[in-house]
Amino acid sequence: MATTISTLILVLLLTPIPLTQSQTSPIKTMVVLVMENRSFDHMLGWMKKLNPEINGVDGSESNQLSTTDPNSQRFFFSNQSVYVDPDPGHSFQAIREQIFGSDNTSADPPPMNGFAQQAFSMDNTTTMSGDVMNGFEPDMVAVYKALVSEFAVFDRWFASIPSSTQPNRLYVHSGTSAGATSNIPAKLAKGYPQRTIFENIDDAGKSFGIYYQNIPATLFYRNLRKLKYVSKFHPYDLSFKSHARQGKLPSYVVVEQRYVDTKIAPANDDHPSHDVYQGQMFVKEVYETLRASPQWNETLLVITYDEHGGFFDHVATPVRGVPSPDGIVGPAPFNFQFDRLGVRVPTIMVSPWIQKGTVVHGPNGSPSPTSEYEHSSIPATVKKIFNLPSFLTKRDEWAGTFDGIVQTRTEPRTDCPVILPTPVKIRKTGPKENAMLSEFQQELMQLAAVLKGDNILTSYPEKIGKKLTVKQGKEYMEDAVKRFIEAGLYAKKMGVDEDHIVQMRPSLTTRSSKTPYRNP
Numbered sequence: 001m002a003t004t005i006s007t008l009i010l011v012l013l014l015t016p017i018p019l020t021q022s023q024t025s026p027i028k029t030m031v032v033l034v035m036e037n038r039s040f041d042h043m044l045g046w047m048k049k050l051n052p053e054i055n056g057v058d059g060s061e062s063n064q065l066s067t068t069d070p071n072s073q074r075f076f077f078s079n080q081s082v083y084v085d086p087d088p089g090h091s092f093q094a095i096r097e098q099i100f101g102s103d104n105t106s107a108d109p110p111p112m113n114g115f116a117q118q119a120f121s122m123d124n125t126t127t128m129s130g131d132v133m134n135g136f137e138p139d140m141v142a143v144y145k146a147l148v149s150e151f152a153v154f155d156r157w158f159a160s161i162p163s164s165t166q167p168n169r170l171y172v173h174s175g176t177s178a179g180a181t182s183n184i185p186a187k188l189a190k191g192y193p194q195r196t197i198f199e200n201i202d203d204a205g206k207s208f209g210i211y212y213q214n215i216p217a218t219l220f221y222r223n224l225r226k227l228k229y230v231s232k233f234h235p236y237d238l239s240f241k242s243h244a245r246q247g248k249l250p251s252y253v254v255v256e257q258r259y260v261d262t263k264i265a266p267a268n269d270d271h272p273s274h275d276v277y278q279g280q281m282f283v284k285e286v287y288e289t290l291r292a293s294p295q296w297n298e299t300l301l302v303i304t305y306d307e308h309g310g311f312f313d314h315v316a317t318p319v320r321g322v323p324s325p326d327g328i329v330g331p332a333p334f335n336f337q338f339d340r341l342g343v344r345v346p347t348i349m350v351s352p353w354i355q356k357g358t359v360v361h362g363p364n365g366s367p368s369p370t371s372e373y374e375h376s377s378i379p380a381t382v383k384k385i386f387n388l389p390s391f392l393t394k395r396d397e398w399a400g401t402f403d404g405i406v407q408t409r410t411e412p413r414t415d416c417p418v419i420l421p422t423p424v425k426i427r428k429t430g431p432k433e434n435a436m437l438s439e440f441q442q443e444l445m446q447l448a449a450v451l452k453g454d455n456i457l458t459s460y461p462e463k464i465g466k467k468l469t470v471k472q473g474k475e476y477m478e479d480a481v482k483r484f485i486e487a488g489l490y491a492k493k494m495g496v497d498e499d500h501i502v503q504m505r506p507s508l509t510t511r512s513s514k515t516p517y518r519n520p
């Protein structure tokens, strides 16, 4: 029965109904939640057991420890994922090896055979090779199990670039990483210069809001540090539920996770070694909040993952017909042309306008024959739904749009669950809050230092970021954001030009300053 329903829905999706001027989308609020570092097969591959329409796994998929030695140990994809620590490789070079099995990138389609080998190069005990060749049983990720059966799963959505977190996160709201192929702390701290979907939304008279926890990673876009956008940042704990309850969520909502793992507030971004249970609890909370909102009937929630985090996925990464967003070539030695995508990642969409049990494969040759779903599909769809005048780059112009999934019904469903299941706790130990900050957290510290003005000090950023524990880092980041927003609101009151980037004097020298704002 489930199969019949999903097949029927698939047929409907094969003929996407384009939005015309007269046919407006029922969606007035799009909510975007980007989780961290997990592949599709790792999180959702085993859901194929529940719905064979899903392009997942059955355990016949495998990788050998060596792509050149046919006698090396073979790892079949298994269902034993629990808690993963440490973190598998996901740099540009590591991902090239995972996808192509070597540094020869000419295979099309690529064999996806180097995951176990690449993990072995990081940990020669083979433990990590086993970890990357594993996925979660649906019951271990009960919140996703419920959402996949109730709403839509996309089984052909790729990371925008075969590289690490920040370049991929940059694509989500701007359709480019402006040439970045890795996480470059100094550039992230200075802020990436490209135009974002936030500005297009604002210019069109629509609203946006970013609900952050420790620190908003969206501030890696330099333009979002402008005075006029300071009031768009809201502390998640204080504002998300109340705005939703009052029906005051803006048109475009970004919800950011806790990236820092402490005992009082464990990280919930799913990034290894953080507990997937916390990520599940967070998704559950966001869903239940939206479900209870008077805005529910006009809401679309998009949950995706920035990149695959080094975990195996069996679907060949597209390597042809992918346009460079802006013609910028990546740095030496790779000189990457931004002409192939990253590994497939989990994407789930939720709305009362989505038919139960929907499985979306690709965009079926629209808008171009080679188009795929990837992170730039988000700004591309926002443009369509909100009728914005222009694309951001060549990439969002090419990416598939998903406005069609809310066009198959004449009215919203009334049978959507109010409460989702409570997931099982996976990690047996607690957060290591006295550990030193991870590389990603150090990048956030550099951002925090810029927001706070401490980057001007010669002692920063190298020293503080590397010397602090997770707990101290969290305090520093949260203080930085608080000061940044206060300084911005103060400058606004003083009538400073709205287009100025908010900057401050070093906090270490102006702790009691009444005028923290430094006019640039």
Ligand SMILES: *[C@@H]1O[C@H](CO)[C@@H](O)[C@H](O)[C@@H]1NC(C)=O
Pocket (backbone or CB within 6 Å): 036, 037, 087, 090, 164, 165, 166, 183, 271, 309, 438, 439, 440
């Ligand atoms: C996944 O994890 C690695 C290792 O911590 C980071 O360097 C990458 O940036 C990526 N994302 C995040 C947030 O960590």
Ligand SMILES: *[C@@H]1O[C@H](CO)[C@@H](O)[C@H](O)[C@H]1NC(C)=O
Pocket (backbone or CB within 6 Å): 079, 080, 137
């Ligand atoms: C993994 O799959 C096997 C074979 O389908 C099954 O017997 C086993 O119960 C599954 N493991 C878990 C943890 O569910």
Ligand SMILES: *[C@@H]1O[C@H](CO)[C@@H](O)[C@H](O)[C@H]1NC(C)=O
Pocket (backbone or CB within 6 Å): 104, 105, 106, 107, 108
């Ligand atoms: C790279 O791989 C292709 C096949 O995918 C092969 O034809 C070619 O010889 C390889 N190049 C090198 C330098 O090994």
Ligand SMILES: *[C@@H]1O[C@H](CO)[C@@H](O)[C@H](O)[C@H]1NC(C)=O
Pocket (backbone or CB within 6 Å): 124, 125
């Ligand atoms: C694993 O790495 C250690 C340390 O680099 C080395 O001493 C050991 O010989 C390696 N073992 C194997 C099986 O390659």
Ligand SMILES: *[C@@H]1O[C@H](CO)[C@@H](O)[C@H](O)[C@H]1NC(C)=O
Pocket (backbone or CB within 6 Å): 293, 294, 295, 296, 297, 411, 412, 413, 414
């Ligand atoms: C959503 O729409 C359904 C069907 O029209 C209606 O029964 C329900 O009351 C609406 N809910 C809200 C929160 O407006």
